[in-house]
Amino acid sequence: MAYLTIMKKSHVLITSILLLAILIGGGIPVAAQQKFTGLMLRTPAAYNGFTFEFFMQRGETRCDSFIAQHDFQETDKSFRYYLMASDFEIDPTSLQPVFPTGKLILDHEYSLASWLSLDRDMVDLPHWGFEQPIAFCVTVPQDAQPGTHYAAILLSTITKTEYLSGISQLDEGGAVLGSRSGVNVLVTVGGDVRKDVEVASMQVTDIDYKGAFLNIFEYQPLNIVIDLVNDGNQFAKPAGNISIHTGDLTNSEFFVPFNPGGSRVLPQTKSTFVTNWNDGPLYIVKDENKSVDSSGNEITNYSYRLAVDLAKIGDFRFGRYFVTLQMLYYDSNGQLQRVPDYTVQFWIIPWKLILVILLVVITMYTLWRRNKKDNVKYISKKSAAWKASQRKQE
Amino acid sequence: MKTYTKLHKTVALLTVFALVSGVFGFLNVQKASAAAITSMSITGTGITANSSTLNTAITPTVNFTHPSTLNTDGQTLQISLNGISVASGQTLTVADLTLTGCSFNTLEATPGTDNNGAHEVTITNGASGNDNPVVLITLDDDTGPTAPSCTGAMTLAVAAAQVVSHDTTAANYAIHIQSTLDSGSFFYYVGDENDVQITATVDNVLSFTIRNTADTADQANVGGSAVGPNLCDLGNLSTAGVQSCSYRLKVATNAVNGYYVQVVVDGGLRKTGYTITNTATGSAPTSGVEGYNILLAAGSATVGTRTTCDGAITSGNCLADGIDWSNGTGTIFNNTSASTMYSVNGPNNPASTDTTNTALVTHRAESDPGTAAGIFNQFATYTVVARW
Numbered sequence: 001m002a003y004l005t006i007m008k009k010s011h012v013l014i015t016s017i018l019l020l021a022i023l024i025g026g027g028i029p030v031a032a033q034q035k036f037t038g039l040m041l042r043t044p045a046a047y048n049g050f051t052f053e054f055f056m057q058r059g060e061t062r063c064d065s066f067i068a069q070h071d072f073q074e075t076d077k078s079f080r081y082y083l084m085a086s087d088f089e090i091d092p093t094s095l096q097p098v099f100p101t102g103k104l105i106l107d108h109e110y111s112l113a114s115w116l117s118l119d120r121d122m123v124d125l126p127h128w129g130f131e132q133p134i135a136f137c138v139t140v141p142q143d144a145q146p147g148t149h150y151a152a153i154l155l156s157t158i159t160k161t162e163y164l165s166g167i168s169q170l171d172e173g174g175a176v177l178g179s180r181s182g183v184n185v186l187v188t189v190g191g192d193v194r195k196d197v198e199v200a201s202m203q204v205t206d207i208d209y210k211g212a213f214l215n216i217f218e219y220q221p222l223n224i225v226i227d228l229v230n231d232g233n234q235f236a237k238p239a240g241n242i243s244i245h246t247g248d249l250t251n252s253e254f255f256v257p258f259n260p261g262g263s264r265v266l267p268q269t270k271s272t273f274v275t276n277w278n279d280g281p282l283y284i285v286k287d288e289n290k291s292v293d294s295s296g297n298e299i300t301n302y303s304y305r306l307a308v309d310l311a312k313i314g315d316f317r318f319g320r321y322f323v324t325l326q327m328l329y330y331d332s333n334g335q336l337q338r339v340p341d342y343t344v345q346f347w348i349i350p351w352k353l354i355l356v357i358l359l360v361v362i363t364m365y366t367l368w369r370r371n372k373k374d375n376v377k378y379i380s381k382k383s384a385a386w387k388a389s390q391r392k393q394e
Numbered sequence: 395m396k397t398y399t400k401l402h403k404t405v406a407l408l409t410v411f412a413l414v415s416g417v418f419g420f421l422n423v424q425k426a427s428a429a430a431i432t433s434m435s436i437t438g439t440g441i442t443a444n445s446s447t448l449n450t451a452i453t454p455t456v457n458f459t460h461p462s463t464l465n466t467d468g469q470t471l472q473i474s475l476n477g478i479s480v481a482s483g484q485t486l487t488v489a490d491l492t493l494t495g496c497s498f499n500t501l502e503a504t505p506g507t508d509n510n511g512a513h514e515v516t517i518t519n520g521a522s523g524n525d526n527p528v529v530l531i532t533l534d535d536d537t538g539p540t541a542p543s544c545t546g547a548m549t550l551a552v553a554a555a556q557v558v559s560h561d562t563t564a565a566n567y568a569i570h571i572q573s574t575l576d577s578g579s580f581f582y583y584v585g586d587e588n589d590v591q592i593t594a595t596v597d598n599v600l601s602f603t604i605r606n607t608a609d610t611a612d613q614a615n616v617g618g619s620a621v622g623p624n625l626c627d628l629g630n631l632s633t634a635g636v637q638s639c640s641y642r643l644k645v646a647t648n649a650v651n652g653y654y655v656q657v658v659v660d661g662g663l664r665k666t667g668y669t670i671t672n673t674a675t676g677s678a679p680t681s682g683v684e685g686y687n688i689l690l691a692a693g694s695a696t697v698g699t700r701t702t703c704d705g706a707i708t709s710g711n712c713l714a715d716g717i718d719w720s721n722g723t724g725t726i727f728n729n730t731s732a733s734t735m736y737s738v739n740g741p742n743n744p745a746s747t748d749t750t751n752t753a754l755v756t757h758r759a760e761s762d763p764g765t766a767a768g769i770f771n772q773f774a775t776y777t778v779v780a781r782w
Binding site for chain 2: 044078162171175263288300
């Protein structure tokens with residue numbers, strides 16, 4: 001009987017532990033090594049990233065969808081997101097997207113948000129792994145301007161009203177943080193559409209995107225920073241090649257595709273494309289150093305050091321180089337257009353290192369010369385003394 | 395009776411002997427059966443190891459190792475070229491064939507001449523358009539007459555171009571090699587019947603969440619709510635020291651062109667009628683002096699390169715709005731127009747807990763005796779979009 005009681009107690013204990021473990025662990029089975037990324041948006045693999053691209057005519061309606069998925073570490077916690085379609089514009093100087101504040105619709109010829117309709121105002125994601133398709137439609141008005149129009153569909157932790165009017169005074173002090181993330185929609189309305197892509201500028205910069213006096217750089221890595229401008233009214237997706245050579249374009253030191261990811265240049269905007277070049281034995285490494293200030297805040301500083309990779313000694317970079325952009329794009333009629341080649345000259349001369357080496361060599365030579373002179377003097381002196389002593393003996 | 399018994403015994407003995415001899419004789423026949431031809435393959439122009447293209451001209455060579463020795467006039471070697479067709483308008487003849495592996499390898503059409511050192515060849519299905527031609531070689535002595543010796547590594551090739559081609563039907567065809575002594579078969583893949591195409595797709599993924607400083611949990615929500623905006627609680631701003639709160643911006647994406655992280659605020663840290671003085675970029679709030687700004691440690695990305703807008707870049711990588719988000723000491727945080735804090739030009743795949751490939755934002759504030767009492771708030775909205 002006593003044995004049975006012990007058994008019973010053991011069962012109760014084990015069951016309790018199991019229940020506790022399930023409660024603590026949460027009800028949704030998730031792999032131990034699962035990465036939790038938060039609100040996950042997904043578009044089909046066939047799409048080029050997070051940009052929906054439609055070619056439409058006036059009066060036409062097209063629909064599509066993407067997926068919002070719960071991928072939060074808090075597996076049992078329900079998250080709610082509010083949907084909003086928002087125009088954005090490209091800052092002509094910074095070339096960055098700028099979302100409007102206090103409004104969602106912009107009054108410019110590339111505006112699209114007002115043409116978008118969403119199948120819901122909000123989406124609830126009750127537990128980990130739950131996914132919800134977000135459907136949307138675009139209806140092009142009869143009076144739409146030809147060309148590309150663009151906007152974003154955003155999922156937001158704050159309501160549309162809160163975004164437009166702000167959050168009223170709270171009982172808690174501090175910063176209230178709203179977060180929005182979403183997909184881009186580009187609609188090109190048929191008619192008099194055109195692309196006109198040109199190279200606005202091409203410059204070679206150092207690791208920190210800074211230029212150099214007379215384009216003389218000391219070490220790699222170097223960045224080829226190209227700004228393209230699209231004076232047309234339809235987006236363009238440029239392609240081509242970047243070659244770095246010493247004057248003979250057919251004999252490149254470095255040859256890579258330009259814009260391999262297929263980024264677009266929106267109409268009447270500039271866009272920046274960066275290509276990194278770092279294949280030589282001498283290169284600068286930028287280290288991130290984290291420290292804590294007197295108030296306990298994490299501070300980040302950067303330091304630079306010269307690294308040497310002897311395995312790449314055959315690719316030692318020194319002297320004058322040219323970087324040439326050979327660019328192509330399809331115009332609005334589907335004809336391949338080749339933009340005139342654009343070439344910039346630059347130098348790689350580790351002049352500080354050379355100066356140090358020269359200084360060392362000159363110093364050593366000077367010391368050697370002085371030492372030699374001293375030796376000669378010493379020997380002459382000794383020789384004269386010896387001769388004198390010889391004479392004396394004679 | 396005695397004679398009968400003797401006879402009976404003799405018959406019994408003979409019967410047993412006959413039976414034993416028969417059994418051993420049978421076993422001996424089994425022992426003499428054909429050995430297996432090994433190392434069989436087909437090579438040549440137009441032939442691919444695992445899936446040759448349908449209906450293309452080929453010059454095949456059948457390679458094999460014949461373990462026994464064919465060394466008697468009249469012994470045969472037959473090769474069935476299944477999966478091969480005679481091209482339209484062509485005829486497969488002895489002149490198109492090449493044999494190696496015998497002591498002498500000359501071939502002639504049947505019936506040929508006896509003991510002339512040329513083996514007689516009979517080709518079945520060798521006419522134009524026929525499938526699966528069969529080549530039968532009957533060995534011949536030379537003029538010696540010396541018997542041929544065919545053994546070890548041997549080949550039979552259709553050396554002439556444009557005479558034969560692959561079959562028009564995709565299948566795994568068996569090529570048979572049969573000699574008087576040995577035999578073997580192997581599969582020859584024509585078309586893609588033996589191929590398995592493995593496909594998989596990966597969706598485009600973009601994730602964004604605001605996490606706590608250690609990236610171990612989601613940042614707390616306003617009012618302890620389960621949903622809605624997050625809160626960075628600066629606590630009570632005494633004059634005794636700078637108060638701070640921090641959080642991480644965690645973006646994960648496989649977007650090859652990267653993403654932008656943008657922020658806009660609704661004004662300063664304020665209550666009705668009073669705004670805490672903004673501490674200028676490049677300075678940190680100091681103890682006992684009213685001030686407020688943030689510190690951004692924008693971190694890295696696992697694949698893409700992160701660029702923090704510092705205003706120093708005249709190119710389009712960064713903002714010219716005067717906000718230096720890369721300042722290591724502090725950045726004024728009162729931009730009521732959206733501003734890109736940082737951008738990444740490629741994918742980012744942070745770990746489940748990752749303080750390297752996430753951005754740390756620290757808000758810092760201090761009051762002084764002149765600061766109005768009350769609850770101070772600021773509303774910041776972060777927007778993340780992939781580059782188009």
